[in-house]
Amino acid sequence: MLSTELRLALSPASTYRALAAARADATWRATFASPAFSLLLIGVLVSIIATGRVTLPLVGTLALSWAFAVLIQALAAAVIVGSSGRRAVSRRRAFELLFLAHAPWSLWLLGVTALSLWSGQLPANAIFAATILVPIAWTAVLLSAFCREVLGTGRRGARLRTLAHQAIVWGCAVQFAAMVAGSWNRLIQGLIGW
Amino acid sequence: MRFARPISVLVLTAGLLSGTVGESTPALPAPRQAGEYLILAADFHVHAFPGDGALALWALRRQVERAGLHVFTLSNHNQVFTALLTRRISEGSDGPLVIAGEEVTADGYHLIAAGISERVDWNQPAADAIRDVHAQGGVAIAAHPLRFFWPGWDDEAVSLVDGVERAHGEMHFNAMAKADFAAFYERARRLNPAVAAIGSSDYHFTGTPGWCRTYVLAREYSVAGVLEAVRDGRTVAADAEGNLYGDPRLVRLVEAAGVAPPQPADRWQGFAVVMAWLGLLGLVMFGPAPSLRQ
Numbered sequence: 001m002l003s004t005e006l007r008l009a010l011s012p013a014s015t016y017r018a019l020a021a022a023r024a025d026a027t028w029r030a031t032f033a034s035p036a037f038s039l040l041l042i043g044v045l046v047s048i049i050a051t052g053r054v055t056l057p058l059v060g061t062l063a064l065s066w067a068f069a070v071l072i073q074a075l076a077a078a079v080i081v082g083s084s085g086r087r088a089v090s091r092r093r094a095f096e097l098l099f100l101a102h103a104p105w106s107l108w109l110l111g112v113t114a115l116s117l118w119s120g121q122l123p124a125n126a127i128f129a130a131t132i133l134v135p136i137a138w139t140a141v142l143l144s145a146f147c148r149e150v151l152g153t154g155r156r157g158a159r160l161r162t163l164a165h166q167a168i169v170w171g172c173a174v175q176f177a178a179m180v181a182g183s184w185n186r187l188i189q190g191l192i193g194w
Numbered sequence: 195m196r197f198a199r200p201i202s203v204l205v206l207t208a209g210l211l212s213g214t215v216g217e218s219t220p221a222l223p224a225p226r227q228a229g230e231y232l233i234l235a236a237d238f239h240v241h242a243f244p245g246d247g248a249l250a251l252w253a254l255r256r257q258v259e260r261a262g263l264h265v266f267t268l269s270n271h272n273q274v275f276t277a278l279l280t281r282r283i284s285e286g287s288d289g290p291l292v293i294a295g296e297e298v299t300a301d302g303y304h305l306i307a308a309g310i311s312e313r314v315d316w317n318q319p320a321a322d323a324i325r326d327v328h329a330q331g332g333v334a335i336a337a338h339p340l341r342f343f344w345p346g347w348d349d350e351a352v353s354l355v356d357g358v359e360r361a362h363g364e365m366h367f368n369a370m371a372k373a374d375f376a377a378f379y380e381r382a383r384r385l386n387p388a389v390a391a392i393g394s395s396d397y398h399f400t401g402t403p404g405w406c407r408t409y410v411l412a413r414e415y416s417v418a419g420v421l422e423a424v425r426d427g428r429t430v431a432a433d434a435e436g437n438l439y440g441d442p443r444l445v446r447l448v449e450a451a452g453v454a455p456p457q458p459a460d461r462w463q464g465f466a467v468v469m470a471w472l473g474l475l476g477l478v479m480f481g482p483a484p485s486l487r488q
Contacts, residue, residue, distance in 0.1 A: 001196070001198065001480065001481060002479065002480065003199070003477070003478060003479055003480050003481055005478060006478065006479050006480075037477065040474075041474055041478075044206075044210075044470050044471075044474060045471075045474070046248050046399075048467050048470065048471065049248065049399055049400055050248035050249055050399055050400065051249070051257060051402075052402075052463065052467065053213055053217065053460065053463050053466070053467070054209055054210055054213035054214075054463075054466050054467055054470045055210075055213045055214040055217050056210055056211075056213075056214045057214070058253060059210065061249075061250055061252065061253045062248070062249070062250070062253065064250075065243050065244075065249075065250040065253075066243075103478055106474075106478045107478060110471065110474060110475055110478070113471060114471070116400055117467070117471075120400065120401070121367070121400045121401070122399055122400055179245075179273075180244075180245050180246035180270070180271065181246065181271055181299075
């Protein structure tokens with residue numbers, strides 16, 4: 001039996017419709033389960049990529065360090081969940097359902113980890129750039145389905161909210177990348193080649 | 195398939211526990227003596243989080259210690275904040291010495307500024323950046339001098355630089371890089387015979403700090419002692435296969451001392467990694483999350 005997250009990734013609209021109809025409210029535990037899993041996934045996979053080891057202290061440290069990535073997701077989620085007054089579910093349940101859309105990125109991260117373990121280094125920039133388009137596009141499809149089935153928006157509203165969500169997430173991500181690359185110049189240089 | 199999710203949780207837990215229990219904690223080896231010098235294992239080019247490295251500073255320092263490095267330079271791109279924080283936190287504690295640094299990242303060159311306390315402006319010619327590093331009491335090292343960067347290294351800059359990355363991880367993936375580093379080092383030696391041969395890992399997200407490393411022949415086990423040795427060119431670069439580069443007299447000293455990177459005696463790490471990865475994959479793919487059972 002496939003996981004809820006994978007069913008959602010494979011048939012977003014019908015799964016979101018069923019999940020929204022099944023329950024209107026969520027417990028705090030349910031709300032935090034998916035973000036917590038994302039943190040664990042990041043902690044374990046970054047630990048494997050960066051050190052070739054997994055230990056509890058290392059995973060905990062890395063999960064904590066990279067928690068900002070989940071916080072950015074939460075910020076973007078708060079913006080689009082709060083933007084609709086026609087939600088079929090409570091705010092908390094909507095938050096929970098939105099965070100279930102992590103399968104494309106989780107699978108991509110698992111794939112990158114397997115590749116880096118196999119080759120001893122991160123995939124080349126070109127492979128990175130090409131493969132990253134898959135979870136980006138896939139997540140956009142899930143977000144759009146979420147907006148329509150859970151937030152009750154029309155097609156145009158879903159498109160706008162998906163754009164807003166991705167703009168927040170990628171705006172923060174690119175800003176962070178420019179900071180760690182040393183400058184915007186360096187970031188562009190890195191995207192081109194060395 | 196009903197049990198797929200609990201099994202995944204068990205597999206993940208087994209991975210995490212076996213990895214934790216099987217981790218060895220080797221003590222940092224004491225530096226070897228070679229005549230009047232102490233041979234310190236160093237890595238002058240390491241990145242950390244927050245910045246362009248995966249590991250947060252405390253985890254990084256532990257990783258550096260496991261690699262048997264006595265000293266390392268934290269050198270994030272165009273920022274010195276993380277390095278200063280790491281140096282501050284590590285002051286007075288056991289473990290590797292921390293040299294605050296920056297990888298000055300300009301269009302035409304990359305330069306490691308080691309032993310600085312303020313950010314060096316990247317938007318200037320290499321020679322001026324090196325003078326800024328020297329003004330702060332630091333040493334300047336040409337980072338991964340691939341031919342792509344050579345236009346940024348005029349003769350004035352090469353004459354001023356204290357060290358050159360003769361060994362760098364890139365040389366193990368790219369034959370042209372290997373030739374480029376050798377050619378640049380020879381050019382630097384012609385212009386400045388005392389230039390230090392440096393080996394660096396450029397550790398960001400994969401590999402190991404100290405993968406390529408520098409053996410520093412220092413008069414004292416301190417940051418000042420290490421920087422003085424680099425200024426005087428008393429270093430030997432080592433690549434990941436253990437080949438040594440630099441002044442033949444110093445290379446012989448290091449060879450005679452019999453230094454080599456330690457091999458941490460971790461147990462079950464391969465098993466732990468595979469189990470943790472499979473456990474996560476199982477959790478993403480199988481079974482409803484408990485909170486979602488309807």
